[in-house]
Amino acid sequence: MMLKGIPLLIAAAAFLAGACLGSGRASAVEIAVSCGSMGQELELCRQGAEAWAKQTGNSVRLVPTPESATERLAYYQQLLAGQAPDIDVYLLDVVWPGILASHFVDLKPYSKGQEKEHFPAIVDNNTVDGKLIAMPFFTDAGLLYYRRDLLEKYGLGVPETWEDMTNAAKKIQAAERQAGHDRMWGFVFQGRAYEGLTANALEWVDSFGGGTIVDAEGNVTVDNPQAAAALKLAQSWIKDIAPEGVLNYSEEEARGVFQAGDAVFMRNWPYAWALTNGGDSPVRGKVGVAALPRGGDKGKHTGVLGGWNLAVSRYSRHPEIAASLVMYLTGSAEQKRRAIVGAFNPTMPALYQDADVLKANPFLKSLYSTFTDAVARPSRVTGEQYNRVSYAFWDAVHGVLAGQAEPEQALSSLERDLKRLGRRGW
Structure with missing residues (x-):
């Protein structure tokens, strides 16, 4: 009788196993x-x-x-x-x-x-x-975050150009410090030597009409007067309207300063909106967001994709x-x-x-339109070489911001390096 019962037990076990698999749990x-x-x-x-x-x-x-x-x-x-x-x-x-x-x-x-x-x-x-x-x-x-309350306090509009932003930052920073806010800075952004700096710097360069480092046909185009003018302006921000520490800021360091109420303007991604307006944010309800400024009167609003x-x-x-x-x-x-x-x-x-x-x-x-028309980094055209292209770009820009090189010198050297890299094939 026991031998006859074994097939029944096996059949029952098989039925139960099938039921578990069917429930999706045993196969999870x-x-x-x-x-x-x-x-x-x-x-x-x-x-x-x-x-x-x-x-x-x-x-x-x-x-x-x-x-x-x-x-x-x-x-x-x-x-x-x-x-x-x-x-x-x-x-x-x-x-x-x-x-x-x-x-x-x-x-x-x-x-x-x-x-x-x-x-x-x-x-x-x-x-x-x-x-x-x-x-x-x-x-x-990339977007421009600004202290709406401070622009209103000093009778200033949302800046249309980077020059407007620079001037507004200087004015408000000086006035706020004179009023006792010693830690106030005009502008914070992502200045660390990493991919975030490539995004920031490409926004500056493209907004001035300086191109996208490497164009859609694979030509290196970064060494031009418009790109040099963009980097020259950015270089002037350091220790003036931006703290020297910005050279080591990523997104979160920049947000930390701005959200603490210690900066007038900030460049960051959209995620920062919810955080700067969170329940525990010191600047909740005081923040505005706009397209990044143009590079001069003939420039364009540019945000990197x-x-x-x-x-x-x-x-x-x-x-x-x-x-x-x-x-x-x-x-x-x-x-x-x-x-x-x-x-x-x-x-x-x-x-x-x-x-x-x-x-x-x-x-x-x-x-x-800022999101749908954002400028792309040259990753598709440079393919597997993109990481090297970006590294060379952010390294050159970081040197300019740190005062170790002038824009024209850095861009000329960068273009030579990228052309050598490109000869191996994008």
């Missing part, structure tokens, strides 16, 4: 995701990933990464070169697809056409050799499930939530007409 997997480095960015990522996990029955593990984009890229390259499965979903800067494309799966088989809901320019940026290697997560462009994207590693053990997480996090509902809670710019045009999004971020409507 853990997906490791890198989608934020710290603070609100990391918390919003965690919330979104956990909501997906609850919906699908899988689990997620957030992988901490360096805050600096430069350090994060180096960390990614180390993992990917070793084909490590440690991270399933990677957060990619908008300038990285050309550098890292070979390490990520084509998402088109998993997207079900979802990419058509996003800005075409970002989708094109993320498409390499016909493969959609990343989905748009949020977009960015930024933003981040989500990609699935070729070395993931569960690429299909990882892709499901990517589609959830980059979908309309999650992008709307992130825009309202954290001021992360959606990559879907439809959300720029959403009443809830606009209520939380009133500047989005008036600055829509």
Whole structure:
């Protein structure tokens, strides 16, 4: 009788195992995701990933990464070169697809056409050799933050040119210090020698009509009088309207000074809006946002295209499930939530007409063209060489800001170096 009962027990066990698999629980997997480095960015990522996990029955593990984009890229390259499965979903800067494309799966088989809901320019940026290697997560462009109350106090308008901004910063800084605010500075920005300085400096150069370092045809164009004039003005800010410490500021250091009430103007990305207007912010309700100034009367308003994207590693053990997480996090509902809670710019045009999004971020409507017409860094044309191009550019600019070289000298040397690099092939 016992022998006859064994097949029945096996059959029952098989039935129960099948029932568990059908429920999605026994087959649940853990997906490791890198989608934020710290603070609100990391918390919003965690919330979104956990909501997906609850919906699908899988689990997620957030992988901490360096805050600096430069350090994060180096960390990614180390993992990917070793084909490590440690991270399933990677957060990619908008300038990285050309550098890292070979390490990520084509998402088109998993997207079900979802990419058509996003800005075409970002989708094109993320498409390499016909493969959609990343989905748009949020977009960015550099913006000018200003103390609305201080401009009103001193009878000044929002600056249209960098020269206007410089003069307004000097006037307010001097008056506030005379009134006892010894720590007041006119302008803070991202001056550390890293990718953030490439973004800032390209905004200065392009706003003066000095081009984009390397043009769309691959020609090095950075050594020109307009670029030199832009850097000369920026050099004059240091220790005048900007603290010398700005040479080591990233986004958060600049925001810290501005949000503490110790700066009149700040260049930063849109994420800073929600934080400067947070409940514990000393400048809550006193901040305005505008397009970055023009480079002189003949210049243009320019913000560098930024933003981040989500990609699935070729070395993931569960690429299909990882892709499901990517589609959830980059979908309309999650992008709307992130825009309202954290001021992360959606990559879907439809959300720029959403009443809830606009209520939380009133500047989005008036600055829509700033995001859609943002100037791109030359990452597509320089491909895998972009990191070297950017390093050479920010290093040269940092030397100018630190007073170690004059703009004309630095740009001439930079152009020679980039041409040598370009001869090896972009």
